Amino acid sequence: MKKTGILFFPAFDWSLGDSHPEREERLLYTQEQLFEEGVLDLPQIKQYSPRVAALKDVLRTQALFPNPEAHRSGLDPHLISAGSSLLLGEAQVKGEIHNGFVMARPPGHHSGATVWGNRGFCSLNNEAILVNDLRARFGKKKIAIVDTDVHHGDGTQDIFYHDPNVLFISLHQDGRTLYPGSGFVNEKGGFNAWDQTLNIPLPPGTGDEGYHYVLENWVLPRLQAFAPDIIINSAGQDNHFTDPLASMNLTAAGYGRITELLQPDLAVLEGGYSIEGALPYVNLAILLALAGEDYHHVREPQKIKRNTVTLAALKPYIQELKRQQEAAKPNLSFQSKPFFPSGNWIYSPHSVYYDTEGFQETRHDYVRECSDCGGTVYIESRKYTEKSILVRIPFQACPSCEQAGYDLWEHLQNSKESFSYGFLQNQLHDTHYVWNRKEGLRKF
Amino acid sequence: MFNRIGIDVGGTYTDAVYITNDQIQHTAKVPTQSKNLVETLMNAFDNLKIQDEQEISQITVSTTLVTNAILQNRIPPVKLFLFSGNGMKVDALPWPVTYTELRGEMDYRGREITSPNEEEWQKLNLADLEDDYSHVAIVGKFSHRNSLHENLLAAYLKEHNPSIRMALGHEWGQSNFYRRSLTTYLNLGVSDLYQQFVQQLQAAVKARNIQAPIFILKADGGSLPLAKIRPIDSIYSGPAASVLAALTQTSPDESSIIVDIGGTTTDIGLALSGVPLLSAKGARIGEFSTLVRSLAVRSIPVGGDSVVRLNDQGVVLENYRLGSAYCLGGGNPTPTDAMRYLQLIDYGDLGLAEEGLGSLLPSEQRTPETLEKLALDIINIVVEKIARAVDSLQREWQEEPAYKVWEVLHPQENKTFKTIVSGGGARGITTALGNRLKTPVQLGAFPEVSNALGAALSKPTFDCTLHLDTYMKQYRVEETGEQGKWTGALRPHREVAGFIEALAQQQAADYGIEVQDMEKEPFDFFPIVQNYQTVGQIVRGAVHVRPGVIGRVQG
Numbered sequence: 001m002k003k004t005g006i007l008f009f010p011a012f013d014w015s016l017g018d019s020h021p022e023r024e025e026r027l028l029y030t031q032e033q034l035f036e037e038g039v040l041d042l043p044q045i046k047q048y049s050p051r052v053a054a055l056k057d058v059l060r061t062q063a064l065f066p067n068p069e070a071h072r073s074g075l076d077p078h079l080i081s082a083g084s085s086l087l088l089g090e091a092q093v094k095g096e097i098h099n100g101f102v103m104a105r106p107p108g109h110h111s112g113a114t115v116w117g118n119r120g121f122c123s124l125n126n127e128a129i130l131v132n133d134l135r136a137r138f139g140k141k142k143i144a145i146v147d148t149d150v151h152h153g154d155g156t157q158d159i160f161y162h163d164p165n166v167l168f169i170s171l172h173q174d175g176r177t178l179y180p181g182s183g184f185v186n187e188k189g190g191f192n193a194w195d196q197t198l199n200i201p202l203p204p205g206t207g208d209e210g211y212h213y214v215l216e217n218w219v220l221p222r223l224q225a226f227a228p229d230i231i232i233n234s235a236g237q238d239n240h241f242t243d244p245l246a247s248m249n250l251t252a253a254g255y256g257r258i259t260e261l262l263q264p265d266l267a268v269l270e271g272g273y274s275i276e277g278a279l280p281y282v283n284l285a286i287l288l289a290l291a292g293e294d295y296h297h298v299r300e301p302q303k304i305k306r307n308t309v310t311l312a313a314l315k316p317y318i319q320e321l322k323r324q325q326e327a328a329k330p331n332l333s334f335q336s337k338p339f340f341p342s343g344n345w346i347y348s349p350h351s352v353y354y355d356t357e358g359f360q361e362t363r364h365d366y367v368r369e370c371s372d373c374g375g376t377v378y379i380e381s382r383k384y385t386e387k388s389i390l391v392r393i394p395f396q397a398c399p400s401c402e403q404a405g406y407d408l409w410e411h412l413q414n415s416k417e418s419f420s421y422g423f424l425q426n427q428l429h430d431t432h433y434v435w436n437r438k439e440g441l442r443k444f
Numbered sequence: 445m446f447n448r449i450g451i452d453v454g455g456t457y458t459d460a461v462y463i464t465n466d467q468i469q470h471t472a473k474v475p476t477q478s479k480n481l482v483e484t485l486m487n488a489f490d491n492l493k494i495q496d497e498q499e500i501s502q503i504t505v506s507t508t509l510v511t512n513a514i515l516q517n518r519i520p521p522v523k524l525f526l527f528s529g530n531g532m533k534v535d536a537l538p539w540p541v542t543y544t545e546l547r548g549e550m551d552y553r554g555r556e557i558t559s560p561n562e563e564e565w566q567k568l569n570l571a572d573l574e575d576d577y578s579h580v581a582i583v584g585k586f587s588h589r590n591s592l593h594e595n596l597l598a599a600y601l602k603e604h605n606p607s608i609r610m611a612l613g614h615e616w617g618q619s620n621f622y623r624r625s626l627t628t629y630l631n632l633g634v635s636d637l638y639q640q641f642v643q644q645l646q647a648a649v650k651a652r653n654i655q656a657p658i659f660i661l662k663a664d665g666g667s668l669p670l671a672k673i674r675p676i677d678s679i680y681s682g683p684a685a686s687v688l689a690a691l692t693q694t695s696p697d698e699s700s701i702i703v704d705i706g707g708t709t710t711d712i713g714l715a716l717s718g719v720p721l722l723s724a725k726g727a728r729i730g731e732f733s734t735l736v737r738s739l740a741v742r743s744i745p746v747g748g749d750s751v752v753r754l755n756d757q758g759v760v761l762e763n764y765r766l767g768s769a770y771c772l773g774g775g776n777p778t779p780t781d782a783m784r785y786l787q788l789i790d791y792g793d794l795g796l797a798e799e800g801l802g803s804l805l806p807s808e809q810r811t812p813e814t815l816e817k818l819a820l821d822i823i824n825i826v827v828e829k830i831a832r833a834v835d836s837l838q839r840e841w842q843e844e845p846a847y848k849v850w851e852v853l854h855p856q857e858n859k860t861f862k863t864i865v866s867g868g869g870a871r872g873i874t875t876a877l878g879n880r881l882k883t884p885v886q887l888g889a890f891p892e893v894s895n896a897l898g899a900a901l902s903k904p905t906f907d908c909t910l911h912l913d914t915y916m917k918q919y920r921v922e923e924t925g926e927q928g929k930w931t932g933a934l935r936p937h938r939e940v941a942g943f944i945e946a947l948a949q950q951q952a953a954d955y956g957i958e959v960q961d962m963e964k965e966p967f968d969f970f971p972i973v974q975n976y977q978t979v980g981q982i983v984r985g986a987v988h989v990r991p992g993v994i995g996r997v998q999g
Contacts, residue, residue: 012968013848019978025970028982031847032552036586037532038622040725041733049843050852077849280552288532299530301557 001044004291005091005100007084008034009050014077014105016356021273022106022121030103033280034287044291046097050104052076053083056444058124059432061132061159063114063423065381065388067434068444071115071123078124081106085130085268092230092265093138099290101235102126102268103283109147109234109270110180112158114363114381114390118356120151120180120271127234127268128159131166134230135395136430141165144228146219146262147172149236149270150246152183156234157197158352162190162367163374163394167198167226169219171211173239173246174201179355185325190367191346192375194330198222203317204247207308208254211239214318215261223262233264237272237282241304244274249308252281256295259286277302336366339411340378341404344369359383372398376405380419387419397428409433413441446995447499449656450900451488452685452893453481453507459896460488466997469493471893481641485648497654505670506661506681506899509641510634514679515730519633520579523572526625527560527584527593537622540731541629544568546597553916554589565600573605579632583613583625588920589911591927609635615925617909618735623726627734631676638675645670657956659902661685663727663738665720665991666905672955676736679729681899683741684991687713687720688898690864690888691993694718699859701834701881704894705867707749708765712742712833714841716859719990721841737907739991740840742833748780748869752822754804759821761829770800777801782822783872785815826869827876834881848968866891889997897997904957906989908948912940915972915980921947922986924954934980940967941985948987962987 010027017023034040040047055068058079064071081104088100108127110120117123127145134140145160147153147170160166168189175181189197200214223231237255239248250258259267267286272279281300288295335347345366352361361383368376374394381388389412393405405426412422413435424433432444445465452459453476460472472491477484494500513519524541528534529549548560573580580601584593591614598610611632613624645658659667661681665688668677683704690702694715702713714721720739727738745763753760761779769780771792777800783789784797801818802810846852863881865874866888878885890897909922917930926947932939941964952959967985971978 008845008847009852010847011849012970013850018971019973019976023971023973024968025972025982028970029552032586032589032619033531035619036552036588036621038537038620039532041537041620041622047845049845052852076853080849080852276553284531288536293536294533297530297533301551 002098002292003044003046003096004287005046005048005088005097006040006287007048007050007088007100007102007104009080009084009104011077011080011105016106016118016121026105026273026275027103027279029276029280030283033284037284039284039287042291042293048087048091050080051083051087053079053086053129056432057086057129057133058082059425059444060136060427060430061129062111062125063388063390063425065114065116065383065421066386067388067421067436075123077106078108080104081108082124082126082129085126085266086133089130089134089266090138093134093140099264100266101287101290102266104269107236107270108155109149109153109236110151110155112155112352114361114379114388116361116381116383117354117359119352119354121356122155125155125159127232128156130266130268131160131232132395132427136427140229142226142228143167143230143232144169144223144226145232145234146223146264147234147236147270148239148258149234149272150238150243150248151179151236151271152199153234154180154182157183157187160193161197162193162377164193164196165374165395167196167223167228169198169200169222171200171202171214171219173248174203177204178246185321186328188325188328188330191330191332192367192370192373198325200321202248203309203314205249205307205309206314207249208251208257209311210309210314211248211250211254212257212261213311213314215258218318218322220261230266231262231264233259233262233267234270235267235286236270237278238274240272240274240278240282241306242274242277242300242302243272247306249304249306251304252278252285252298252300253296255282256285256289256298259289339415340366341407343400343404368401368404370398370401373401376401376408378408388421388423389419390423390425392425393428395427402428446501448900449492449500449503450896450898451485451503451505452682452895452899453484453505453509454682454895455508455512458484458488459893460492461890461893461896461900462492462494463897463900463997466995468890468897468997471890471896473892481644482648482651485645486651489648489652489654497652500654500656502659503649503654503656504659504661504667504899504902505645506685506895507641507678508682509678510638510675511679511682511729513634513637514630514732519630520636522579522581522629522633524625524629525580525582525597527587528621529557529585531585538731541626543625548584548593550584550586550590550593552586552589553913554586554918555916556590556592560593560596562600565597570601570604573601573608578605578608580608581611581613581625581628581632583621583628585621587612587614588617588619588624588922588925591925614927616735617920617922617925620735623733623735626732627676627726627736630732630734631674634675638678642670659904661899661902662905663736664722664905665739665902667899667902668904669956676734679736680727680738680741682895683711683713683743684739685895685898685902686711686866687715687739687741688902688991688993689890689894690866691715691718691720692897692901692995692997693864693886693889694862699861701861701863701883703830703863703865703877704888705865705869705873706747707868708745708747708763710744710746710830710867712744712830712837713739714837716841719992721837724840724844740837742837744829744833746826746829749774749778752777752779752782752804759818759825761822761825771797777804779822779826779872780869782819783869785819786823788872789869823873823876827873827880830877831880862886864888866894898993901993901995901997903992903994904955904959904989905991906948906952906955906957906959906962907986908944908951909986910944910947910984912983913980914983921951924951935978936981936983940983944985944987959989962989
């Protein structure tokens with residue numbers, strides 16, 4: 001029998017604040033609903049217990065700035081959420097389960113390549129950590145992430161922006177109307193991974209029918225063309241019509257259909273804070289759909305009050321969006337530092353706002369242009385006056401990008417430049433280092 | 445000081461034991477006459493040679509009666525009405541019984557979503573409820589949060605026929621609509637049978653002039669007065685009793701692996717620091733998944749009489765028996781023959797054991813060396829099967845789902861185990877099992893009457909689990925199904941500890957038991973937030989008295 005794994009970790013003793021949306025109560029009613037339905041008694045469902053991710057599992061994907069120790073307090077729930085994703089990922093890859101649902105708090109998709117703190121309720125990016133674990137430990141080559149949270153999965157996009165072997169697709173409510181304000185069609189990936197990021201910003205009121213139309217006519221063909229080894233769904237539940245912040249008008253059964261269409265190998269819970277009106281029903285529908293059970297009888301008690309865009313009105317909008325997406329061309333700016341190894345370095349500055357704690361991260365990203373691999377990445381990141389630096393040698397790096405990474409790393413350790421910590425993320429050999437002038441070198 | 449009697453009413457034999465403090469005074473083993481239980485029980489009492497009936501402080505009985513009635517499908521039909529509402533399709537799970545679905549739906553907070561429809565009730569065919577002994581079970585999804593719909597239908601049917609026997613699902617206050625439905629159904633289905641047993645038991649006790657209170661052993665290894673126990677809770681008291689019997693031979697804080705080898709089945713249990721491990725899910729009996737709390741016991745189809753065969757891959761152990769072991773006059777080689785051949789046990793005929801094992805080999809290969817190797821292989825296979833079940837039980841303990849950060853960061857500590865083996869072939873596998881499990885092994889004493897011994901020294905278990913919703917002003921108690929109105933604070937703090945304490949004392953008084961050393965689980969507080977305002981709390985908490993034994997016996 002094809003098994004569906006469930007890892008239910010509601011973190012009943014943890015919140016981001018008393019009346020914060022990310023609070024103890026968030027999955028309480030989901031637990032009531034799942035347990036009362038007897039879902040765990042379905043013969044094809046197998047329940048797993050959570051586990052804690054190791055720091056190395058995180059550092060392979062995300063640089064914790066200024067250094068990992070600065071995050072120790074408060075990181076535990078996030079490490080459990082990430083570790084739970086890894087556990088179910090491993091079960092899937094080993095064939096113990098056919099697919100699975102990591103229904104864990106806290107979420108992760110706003111957390112990017114560099115982490116100074118919590119943003120959008122996320123500190124660690126569960127799916128990204130999972131993806132790189134599947135590559136590092138199980139030799140998976142091509143992985144697709146489809147983010148169906150109503151918010152743009154900007155953290156996940158940031159992590160894989162230069163990675164030609166990860167296809168990232170995010171469907172979300174248009175960034176002009178919702179946090180975090182990004183995820184437009186022209187964001188198609190870095191030059192070395194052009195067109196491996198697909199953003200589909202949808203108008204408020206899209207509804208079940210419209211959403212399914214976009215999946216069937218845009219997302220699924222793109223997935224099919226990429227032919228990934230594994231598909232991961234960042235399953236946010238805030239498209240639901242009862243969501244207090246967004247206005248997409250999807251139903252629980254609509255979510256069941258999304259799952260049925262995407263056929264993800266793993267679904268990982270993201271956001272969704274209509275904890276009474278949506279979560280118990282949406283979680284149930286997704287799990288039933290994964291388990292191959294009928295989800296059409298899952299019906300939330302409330303009725304849709306907002307207007308839904310008709311499919312007839314939506315179709316031309318989507319066609320125009322698709323045309324714009326296809327027409328978008330890379331906007332390149334070459335710039336390098338005197339000590340950079342040979343090659344063309346593509347420069348992109350940007351800033352990241354950490355809403356939970358209210359500060360700004362300023363980033364200067366440089367990527368070595370390469371037609372053979374994702375390219376060496378060099379990121380200078382600043383919070384207030386503190387600066388940390390990330391050097392990444394990507395998965396499947398070509399010899400010259402690998403060498404460029406070592407040269408940069410060597411230079412950092414001898415330079416007079418002032419920065420607090422340096423970080424070498426060697427994905428190629430899965431060894432990661434943190435360096436500081438006083439404390440020296442530490443290996444992870 | 446205690447003088448206790450333990451009785452195990454099995455399908456074939458009824459065992460009894462009379463214990464004064466830590467000394468077994470007398471034991472008895474009499475054939476069970478299923479047509480005449482009163483006489484069976486009186487025989488057992490007589491064999492215990494009780495000097496002074498007035499001295500006896502308690503009689504505890506474990507019985508397979510209910511278990512067997514369910515497994516042999518000997519329960520009268522129960523009409524099952526369900527308020528199944530929306531959600532997962534009802535028939536996504538296998539239902540061993542028929543049911544009628546009715547309109548009416550509650551949500552997880554116990555709020556009514558759809559009210560029942562009396563017109564629908566009027567159209568029900570109630571012809572088969574005319575009988576005065578009709579049984580009706582009514583179960584609603586989320587009825588453990590709000591029993592309104594169940595109560596309304598019960599009142600309606602009562603009007604139709606006042607003598608119908610009814611059971612309502614919310615009396616089983618745990619989550620799981622499916623299991624709650626089947627548990628309610630079964631409990632009602634076996635209630636007549638159980639009442640009959642109670643009467644027979646009381647008649648026998650009275651006839652022998654014993655005044656002591658009678659307790660019944662439950663699946664969770666605890667005992668309750670016979671008038672208070674829910675009949676379905678008496679299933680699987682046999683394996684529970686054998687775990688308790690082993691505990692009477694350990695020191696109180698020891699952790700033990702308990703292996704009871706029978707003819708065709710071996711039961712394996714686990715005790716952690718003296719407390720038997722409870723199963724995370726309710727017991728499953730036949731085709732029924734229930735909410736019955738039970739000890740985590742693995743029963744594997746391996747025993748002293750299991751048939752042994754040889755094929756290309758080597759030794760195969762069948763999961764059935766065909767009569768007794770070859771060395772005891774049977775027709776097939778078994779693990780018992782292997783034990784006898786290696787002289788690990790002293791019963792059975794040595795020559796026959798050799799002949800039996802030899803029959804598996806071509807005649808030219810029947811040398812002492814090959815026979816010895818074959819015998820060792822057989823024992824190793826038995827031990828390996830037992831060891832795998834032990835591993836899976838230990839995994840169940842260590843991998844219990846955790847729902848809190850604290851639980852994940854504080855996993856179960858490893859414990860040092862001792863293994864206690866009892867049953868027919870126990871002596872034959874002690875060394876091999878100890879080597880495989882890497883624990884010391886102790887032979888269980890009194891294997892003849894171990895279930896009666898476990899029953900005799902059992903103690904009442906007790907659980908009181910509170911679910912309080914201060915915003916809805918409702919509280920519920922899982923174990924009794926009690927639903928009441930909360931008049932306390934919206935955000936209670938100390939108050940709730942006193943509240944659960946009072947509920948627990950009341951519940952204990954209702955059971956007629958004294959509870960001491962209640963273990964209190966820390967409360968979980970869930971602030972209920974609406975529009976960034978905390979408007980109330982859901983509070984969950986529980987107190988327990990864990991299963992165990994009240995004394996030790998000297999082997």
